[in-house]
Amino acid sequence: MSPAGPSGDRLSVDALELLRAIARRGALARRLEDGVERALLRSIVEATATLFDAEAASIALFDPGRGQLVFEVAAGEQGQGVIGLAIPPDQGIAGYVYSTAQPLALSEVERDVRFGRGAAEATGYVPRSILAVPLLDERGTIGVLEVLDKRSSATFSLRDIELAGVFAGQATVAIRASRIERDTAALLRASLAALVQPEERATVEEIVRLAVTDQDRDDEGRLWAIVDRVARLRAADPGELEMLVEILEVVARRAERRSDQRRRSGRARPAR
């Protein structure tokens, strides 16, 4: 990589601001590894199932890559079959609640033969009652929380809907935190792109990929340390920008080395 010359205008204040945000978010993201997020969501559905005294509770999240609602976690013996189930976001009760952000409670669903058969085929369990509430953040619906078969009552009340909404709110907070990690890739890409010539975009992609997909924790830690150093140059004077360029060259060389290693060991992943 031969980065752009250290001219202050190319290295925009915005880009440095973004890098700083990455450093902050990167530190947070590492604490929110996939397992942690899942554990958090699982604890929320478990608390939901316990509080409602329900046979099962689950959370489905919209996966933009697949264009489907995917059940990520579930609580209760009867709920386990639903994990991994992917459904179109405009179909079924979860799909309706996802599409409309409108909470919904249904009971005596087992009376509906078609419903029962569909559920049994998909999850191995036919509920008698379902409560579904949307997981909402500022921009819209990100998923659905479902509660199946409250044991103490054949139906769900308005209070139940509101209470489930509180749990859905907690889940949304947890998910939002984990999504910061995903945003990291976009931030890193945007800020590095502002620092290099257009023909070096491939290098940027490689750095981004390294930063967000590499499983080597040690290496990732070092990369974040570099990003952190970059971020501290927020108040950089022109002389310090030279150093920034050097830092980015180190990052780029490292990216090249890792991608060579991967090619040699046959671990290359298709470009995303």
Add this chain to the structure above:
Amino acid sequence: MSAEALPAWSEPFVENQRAGLKRELPLGRLERASLFDGADGAGVTVAIIDSGVERDHSAVGGRLVTSVVVELPQAEDEDAIVRLDPDAIDVVGHGTACAGIIHSLAPAAQLISVRVLGPDNRGKGAIFAAGLQWAIGQGASVVNLSLSSRSEAMFPIFHDLADQAYFANCLLVSAANNVPGASYPSLFAAVVSVAAHDVADPWTWFYNPAPPVEFGAYGVDVEIAWKGGGSVVATGNSFAAPHVAGLAALIRGRYPEATPFEVKTILAATANQPA
């Protein structure tokens, strides 16, 4: 999130809170009998913007006259596409539930189904708005909206549509959304916003003088039509709204020239007085 953050739109309409709805109406109360006895919604068209309506479902009574589906355009800068849905399907069951409730109150009203469930976050607000725009353009007297959008980007679009409907003598009946934060168009002044109460009676409705949610209607443990000719029992503001849409259809049937403002006034003047 604190419990206080919840809007709890149904709260004013539950039994131990209803006394708060008591008030003197400035123009007095209206006798229901003179307005509703013998009314059947004849001559009124009600559009149901939802998941579709099953034309052959017994709860719909053969009153579904048109069924369309709204789809995302091919290119981002194009308008959404509204096309006829000759099979008149309901992908969930929810729209059929709303149609069944409206038909049970206004059996002679014609029903139009506008299926608007979008495939993802990007499209659903635009699809919903395009469906609403189409329904207004069709001259629907009443539109049932048991759904809403939370997208800030959609705020001006829905605001404009709510005004368009209001000035076109088209009454929008919108289910309040029992979740924190704004949702459109249910919180606009030009629409009739509805939450559920807990009295198991389609002929019980309450007027709440403290907006944004002005009406409480039957929405707890309602026996509703569902997909595949079936039925289930359901709870939600989704099912309260079509009760008010059905009542509005009866009023519009009796007074075809009544404006949305007048229909709302009649609904308030005929609402149940809390005990």
